[in-house]
Amino acid sequence: xxxxxxxxxxxxAAPVEKVRALVAxxxxxxxxxxxxxxxxYQVVEGGTGAGTKARWKLQATSKRVRDVAATVTEPEPGTxxxxxxxxxxxxxxxxxxxxxxSLVRIETTWQGASxxxxxxxxxxxxxxxxxxxxxxxxxxxxxx
Numbered sequence: 768x769x770x771x772x773x774x775x776x777x778x779x780a781a782p783v784e785k786v787r788a789l790v791a792x793x794x795x796x797x798x799x800x801x802x803x804x805x806x807x808y809q810v811v812e813g814g815t816g817a818g819t820k821a822r823w824k825l826q827a828t829s830k831r832v833r834d835v836a837a838t839v840t841e842p843e844p845g846t847x848x849x850x851x852x853x854x855x856x857x858x859x860x861x862x863x864x865x866x867x868x869s870l871v872r873i874e875t876t877w878q879g880a881s882x883x884x885x886x887x888x889x890x891x892x893x894x895x896x897x898x899x900x901x902x903x904x905x906x907x908x909x910x911x
Contacts (some may be wrong), residue, residue: 769878774901778865781911783860786869787845787862789907791816800906804899825894828831851883871907873900 779786789796793815801808808822813819819839826832835856837849849858856877863870875896 769780770876771873772876773896773900774874774902775904775910776870777904779871779908779911781869783862783869784869786911788875789910790862790871791847793821793839796910800903800910802899802902802906811883816847818827827832827899833890847849871904873904
């Protein structure tokens, strides 16, 4: 099994403190910025930053649906890590200053399948997930 990584970034014209607060808000902001590929989103515990637990279904393709049960940690200010209890998937949201703007990066890694299925997953999944994340970041940008 090979590690698979998908990354999307966007510079948002807002101060880093404001963007960090929005990204950490799983109760109100997150449901507003998720795209149609996310279904049944709910906060199970907490709602802001570290300690939050949330669930959703991610419809990555017409045939591929992931049931995500994420627990959020904050290893350092501006970095939120969502670890899925149902898989090896880990998504890291990073918000860094970029002058008077903010650079938001979403990076997801997981252990891919082996064999020919793993080859296709490693080849095509990162691009598909990046497109989904580009949509999420566009909605975050609109919200700001």
